[in-house]
Amino acid sequence: MGAILAWLGPDGTAGLKGPAGLAFAVLAVVFSVFLFFSASLSPLPVFHHRMLFITGVLALVFLAFPPRAGTARAHLPWYDAVLVVVSMLVGGYIYSQLDPIAERGGVYTRVDFAAALVLLLLILEAARRAVGPGLVVLSLLFVIYAMQGQSLPGVLRHFGFTLERVAMHLTITTEGVIGIVTGIAATFVFLFVLFGAFLARSGMMDFFNNLAIGLAGHRPGGPAKVAVLGSAVMGTINGSAASNVATTGNFSIPLMKRIGYKPPFAGAVESAASTGGQIMPPVMGAGAFIMAEALAVPYREVMFAAILPALLYFAGIWFAVDLRARHNKLGSVPASDIPAIVATLKQGGHMAIPLGVLIGMLVSGYSALYAASIAILLTIPVSWLRRRTRLDAHRLVLALIEGAKASLSVAIACIVVGFIVGVVSLTGLGTRMGYSVVTTAGDNLALALSFTMLVCLILGMGLPTSAAYIVASTIAVPILAGLGIEPVSAHFFVFYFAILAGITPPVAITSFIAAGLARAPAGLTSWLALRIALPGFIVPFLFVYHPALLLTASPSLWLSLWSFVTALLGVYCLTVAFEGYFLRALGAVERLGYALCAGLFLAIDSTTDLAAIALLVLLAGCAMWHRRGSSQAASNRHRQPGGRP
Numbered sequence: 001m002g003a004i005l006a007w008l009g010p011d012g013t014a015g016l017k018g019p020a021g022l023a024f025a026v027l028a029v030v031f032s033v034f035l036f037f038s039a040s041l042s043p044l045p046v047f048h049h050r051m052l053f054i055t056g057v058l059a060l061v062f063l064a065f066p067p068r069a070g071t072a073r074a075h076l077p078w079y080d081a082v083l084v085v086v087s088m089l090v091g092g093y094i095y096s097q098l099d100p101i102a103e104r105g106g107v108y109t110r111v112d113f114a115a116a117l118v119l120l121l122l123i124l125e126a127a128r129r130a131v132g133p134g135l136v137v138l139s140l141l142f143v144i145y146a147m148q149g150q151s152l153p154g155v156l157r158h159f160g161f162t163l164e165r166v167a168m169h170l171t172i173t174t175e176g177v178i179g180i181v182t183g184i185a186a187t188f189v190f191l192f193v194l195f196g197a198f199l200a201r202s203g204m205m206d207f208f209n210n211l212a213i214g215l216a217g218h219r220p221g222g223p224a225k226v227a228v229l230g231s232a233v234m235g236t237i238n239g240s241a242a243s244n245v246a247t248t249g250n251f252s253i254p255l256m257k258r259i260g261y262k263p264p265f266a267g268a269v270e271s272a273a274s275t276g277g278q279i280m281p282p283v284m285g286a287g288a289f290i291m292a293e294a295l296a297v298p299y300r301e302v303m304f305a306a307i308l309p310a311l312l313y314f315a316g317i318w319f320a321v322d323l324r325a326r327h328n329k330l331g332s333v334p335a336s337d338i339p340a341i342v343a344t345l346k347q348g349g350h351m352a353i354p355l356g357v358l359i360g361m362l363v364s365g366y367s368a369l370y371a372a373s374i375a376i377l378l379t380i381p382v383s384w385l386r387r388r389t390r391l392d393a394h395r396l397v398l399a400l401i402e403g404a405k406a407s408l409s410v411a412i413a414c415i416v417v418g419f420i421v422g423v424v425s426l427t428g429l430g431t432r433m434g435y436s437v438v439t440t441a442g443d444n445l446a447l448a449l450s451f452t453m454l455v456c457l458i459l460g461m462g463l464p465t466s467a468a469y470i471v472a473s474t475i476a477v478p479i480l481a482g483l484g485i486e487p488v489s490a491h492f493f494v495f496y497f498a499i500l501a502g503i504t505p506p507v508a509i510t511s512f513i514a515a516g517l518a519r520a521p522a523g524l525t526s527w528l529a530l531r532i533a534l535p536g537f538i539v540p541f542l543f544v545y546h547p548a549l550l551l552t553a554s555p556s557l558w559l560s561l562w563s564f565v566t567a568l569l570g571v572y573c574l575t576v577a578f579e580g581y582f583l584r585a586l587g588a589v590e591r592l593g594y595a596l597c598a599g600l601f602l603a604i605d606s607t608t609d610l611a612a613i614a615l616l617v618l619l620a621g622c623a624m625w626h627r628r629g630s631s632q633a634a635s636n637r638h639r640q641p642g643g644r645p
Contacts, residue, residue, distance in 0.1 A: 040373035055091025177418035207348030267518030317534030460501025551619035570601030
């Protein structure tokens with residue numbers, strides 16, 4: 001056993017020693033292999049597959065996550081061992097009773113109720129460990145609401161349900177913990193997480209990092225642009241803000257600080273860019289797959305629709321860091337630290353083949369599950385083209401283990417969100433809240449969208465992105481649909497703000513992680529990230545009013561491109577107004593002029609576009625005239641006798 005544990009290392013055993021470490025490694029490998037084959041090659045009946053998934057997630061969480069966050073442990077306490085065993089016994093019992101309960105028309109026994117109650121408690125404890133207390137508290141509040149709704153006033157009031165009714169509704173129906181959200185986590189999400197783990201073990205992440213430095217490192221403020229570019233590329237694989245911060249932030253934040261960016265701004269750039277990774281196709285996190293299921297469309301349609309808004313978001317961040325670098329005269333990455341692009345491509349470019357095949361298959365119309373499965377299998381032979389990327393037996397096992405471990409936080413978040421989805425469906429809360437918002441807003445679409453934005457941001461604070469989107473979409477999408485907004489625009493509106501909640505103070509999880517890496521105050525970092533990403537808060541309003549920005553909702557490609565160009569100019573003008581710099585430092589009047597120009601561009605109307613272009617030409621001309629005058633004055637001083645050289 002000692003030799004096996006040494007071969008696996010701490011990454012393969014979750015830091016555990018002895019039988020517990022070996023148990024985690026074996027269970028993680030079995031979990032990954034089972035989900036790969038069941039999701040892609042030999043699917044089980046839906047409910048049975050999801051129940052086995054929940055059972056495996058619970059057991060792995062209790063093995064991998066200690067009761068107190070941030071504490072390390074080498075040995076498994078007896079009570080965690082009990083939780084692992086109980087999870088498997090209860091999960092196995094409910095698995096065995098799914099068919100009998102269905103055959104009895106939903107009639108259940110007292111033992112069934114007891115098992116369901118224990119399962120729900122285990123899910124809550126696992127979520128507390130792997131995700132944090134926020135989602136657990138929110139889930140419990142919804143359960144209390146389901147049981148005590150008769151005591152509440154107004155739109156929140158309902159008849160109330162017993163604990164038994166709530167528990168069984170959450171465990172044996174399609175609207176609870178074994179519902180569609182868990183199904184997506186057990187298939188789409190897991191396969192893409194596993195794909196990311198395989199690429200990581202083959203050195204793909206280092207290749208992306210080096211490529212980003214080679215492409216952007218030589219420009220003013222190069223490290224910040226490396227963070228933006230790296231996070232955009234990394235987001236095409238993992239779709240996780242936290243993962244993006246951990247991977248790109250570990251090298252981009254120190255580089256930014258080295259050339260003069262202050263720690264809070266460096267952390268803010270990284271958190272804003274990493275957040276955008278979740279909206280960058282082809283992989284956009286769990287929420288995108290859930291959106292495709294909710295819209296009943298192929299995933300590729302969601303992927304295509306996301307392209308232009310994602311480019312607008314990253315363009316806004318790129319403009320912000322570029323203007324800040326030029327204003328403060330910040331340098332680039334030292335030439336000695338910039339890898340040659342050709343050498344980088346030779347060493348690791350072949351590992352982009354699986355990603356290219358994945359994108360090609362998605363574009364060609366293959367299902368996301370099939371495309372991900374082929375990409376995972378293709379990664380193995382492609383990795384053997386270079387010795388440094390070769391996935392040997394050791395790397396393969398570690399990739400399977402890391403795929404399982406990396407999926408746990410997202411998986412348990414999707415499972416526990418079943419509490420909220422189930423209560424909303426049981427009580428009809430979403431319909432009543434939607435009616436209330438529509439009644440309050442009346443015909444004022446902007447007011448209704450603002451209300452919905454606040455709901456999404458509040459629900460998303462402190463929650464993982466996938467959980468935030470699911471909760472927010474359950475409540476907010478019916479509201480927007482009631483206002484006549486197209487379904488794809490409504491879902492993307494909610495999706496964006498559920499993601500942006502991760503960098504919205506006072507609870508901005510992504511910003512807090514980046515602040516820790518930058519050793520900067522969390523509060524200041526989160527506020528700066530909000531400022532940098534502010535154009536991203538405008539993008540959702542744009543594609544609601546002008547669906548042409550969502551390619552799949554556009555009647556014309558040319559209309560989409562024109563809308564994108566004018567929106568891009570608007571984002572640039574808005575960033576100039578915020579940063580107060582264009583070729584030189586700007587005064588208050590000029591900044592107001594650029595803000596007005598941004599508003600005219602973002603209106604995306606032919607008449608306002610012409611006015612915006614004329615105003616932009618005037619403002620840019622003034623800036624160039626002032627700059628030329630300053631240059632000539634400096635040159636004259638230089639030529640005068642006694643002038644400084």
